[in-house]
Amino acid sequence: MPVALHNSSADIIALANLISSTVQEIVTEYSKAGHDIPSLDSTDSGPFDAPEKVSGTLSKAIRTIEAACAQLSFTVASPGHVMTNKSYGYEEPAGMLVALNAKVADHLVDKPEGLHVDELALKSDLDAGKLGRILRMLATKHCFREVKPNVFANNRLSMQMVSTNPVSGLLGHMSDEGLRAGSRLNEALTDPKTASSTSADDSPFHRAHGVSLFGFYESPVGSKVSERFAQAMVGWGEVTGKAMLPKVYAWENVSENATLCDVGGNNGHMVLDLMKEYPKLKAVIQDLPPVIEQAKELWTKENPQAIEKRRVEFVPLDFLKETPVPNCDFYYLRHILHDWPNSDCQKILSNVRKAMGPKSRLLIHEFVLQPAVRDTSGTAVNQAPEPLLPNYGMGRVRLYQQDINMMILFNSKERTLQEFIELTEQTGFKFEKLWDSGEAGLIEFTIA
Numbered sequence: 001m002p003v004a005l006h007n008s009s010a011d012i013i014a015l016a017n018l019i020s021s022t023v024q025e026i027v028t029e030y031s032k033a034g035h036d037i038p039s040l041d042s043t044d045s046g047p048f049d050a051p052e053k054v055s056g057t058l059s060k061a062i063r064t065i066e067a068a069c070a071q072l073s074f075t076v077a078s079p080g081h082v083m084t085n086k087s088y089g090y091e092e093p094a095g096m097l098v099a100l101n102a103k104v105a106d107h108l109v110d111k112p113e114g115l116h117v118d119e120l121a122l123k124s125d126l127d128a129g130k131l132g133r134i135l136r137m138l139a140t141k142h143c144f145r146e147v148k149p150n151v152f153a154n155n156r157l158s159m160q161m162v163s164t165n166p167v168s169g170l171l172g173h174m175s176d177e178g179l180r181a182g183s184r185l186n187e188a189l190t191d192p193k194t195a196s197s198t199s200a201d202d203s204p205f206h207r208a209h210g211v212s213l214f215g216f217y218e219s220p221v222g223s224k225v226s227e228r229f230a231q232a233m234v235g236w237g238e239v240t241g242k243a244m245l246p247k248v249y250a251w252e253n254v255s256e257n258a259t260l261c262d263v264g265g266n267n268g269h270m271v272l273d274l275m276k277e278y279p280k281l282k283a284v285i286q287d288l289p290p291v292i293e294q295a296k297e298l299w300t301k302e303n304p305q306a307i308e309k310r311r312v313e314f315v316p317l318d319f320l321k322e323t324p325v326p327n328c329d330f331y332y333l334r335h336i337l338h339d340w341p342n343s344d345c346q347k348i349l350s351n352v353r354k355a356m357g358p359k360s361r362l363l364i365h366e367f368v369l370q371p372a373v374r375d376t377s378g379t380a381v382n383q384a385p386e387p388l389l390p391n392y393g394m395g396r397v398r399l400y401q402q403d404i405n406m407m408i409l410f411n412s413k414e415r416t417l418q419e420f421i422e423l424t425e426q427t428g429f430k431f432e433k434l435w436d437s438g439e440a441g442l443i444e445f446t447i448a
């Protein structure tokens with residue numbers, strides 16, 4: 001029997017109505033805060049550019065618009081046209097890398113009247129004709145503005161490419177070593193030697209560069225862009241709302257002197273920010289020995305009082321082999337499990353479980369993926385309204401792209417809530433709550 005399909009005319013009218021009502025919500029949110037919506041042509045930063053400044057209502061409205069506009073245009077355009085455009089997608093990062101390396105956005109700072117491509121090409125030692133075509137393609141995708149034929153100026157999007165903006169580092173990393181690694185995905189997945197491997201040595205990145213991602217930045221080729229990678233990590237934190245942590249959880253209800261152990265906390269930058277808002281907390285930062293030394297340096301500079309008053313401790317740890325400091329109130333794992341296959345995640349979680357006291361809590365801070373098909377069981381959370389895809393489609397597409405990025409870079413993965421629950425149940429935890437924290441989710445567990 002044929003499957004009954006939606007009535008597309010009804011769907012596109014519903015999408016158009018959703019777009020119209022959601023645009024009104026966005027205008028209201030801006031005007032409530034006393035702001036106008038910044039024009040794409042502007043080069044000033046907007047009031048809500050940082051994710052932590054965006055209210056829950058505004059964030060939902062923005063992802064609804066992104067999802068609905070894409071779904072509407074994919075519905076009405078010819079499928080061949082849509083799919084051909086998608087397959088040309090690689091040209092955007094390829095062109096972006098040319099513009100980044102040529103520092104086009106830097107040359108255009110404070111030049112609202114723009115610069116002729118001949119002048120831009122001279123500054124960057126590129127062929128003017130070719131550079132102009134790349135800039136026009138980018139401008140056609142709303143990054144840069146063509147103010148007169150062959151005269152280009154910055155806009156709101158191209159300002160992210162200015163070299164002092166940390167996001168430019170992320171764009172460089174993705175459009176350079178990332179794009180080259182991505183082009184080897186199919187080979188890595190079809191070679192019987194690497195097809196089902198979860199080792200970083202069998203990743204598309206390793207295939208493309210002959211070394212895994214972290215080794216790459218110590219290699220002769222990679223060391224030339226290692227500073228860009230460090231900048232990329234800062235940009236990544238800004239874009240994905242690293243500063244959301246103090247706002248996401250009910251820290252105000254947590255008792256005085258509650259201790260949070262940041263497992264694989266790197267230099268402890270997350271807890272550093274959290275303790276600025278909640279100085280009642282105490283912290284233990286745990287990571288590999290050399291990283292812990294960097295953590296001490298950062299805290300000595302940023303919060304020496306916490307060290308003097310013994311409100312923070314730095315304890316080296318190999319979380320695959322050792323148990324973290326016992327009996328902390330919280331064990332916090334941010335962007336740890338997504339680096340590892342299930343077997344290693346179980347080792348890490350078992351070690352954390354051994355350290356926990358009866359009242360300790362585990363907080364996993366990761367992207368939480370949702371299937372693209374609607375869950376009709378009545379238990380699903382955060383599904384988008386119909387006729388949108390339930391996981392917000394293009395409104396949250398970066399989560400799914402980041403999952404593939406993890407496959408390309410490390411042979412690792414992002415996970416669904418169900419996958420996190422299964423992993424933790426196998427290691428003695430009980431799921432308590434998913435705290436919505438913008439792009440990433442904060443998942444709370446107690447001991448089973």
Ligand SMILES: C[S@@+](CC[C@H](N)C(=O)[O-])C[C@H]1O[C@@H](n2cnc3c(N)ncnc32)[C@H](O)[C@@H]1O
Pocket residue numbers: 263264265266267270286287288291317318319320333334335336339
């Ligand atoms: C993706 S980073 C996440 C860092 C931090 N949690 C954050 O959100 O910024 C992964 C961290 O795991 C640490 N790491 C890797 N292997 C480790 C191990 N075996 N034991 C402890 N830490 C490890 C790395 O040094 C790094 O700081």
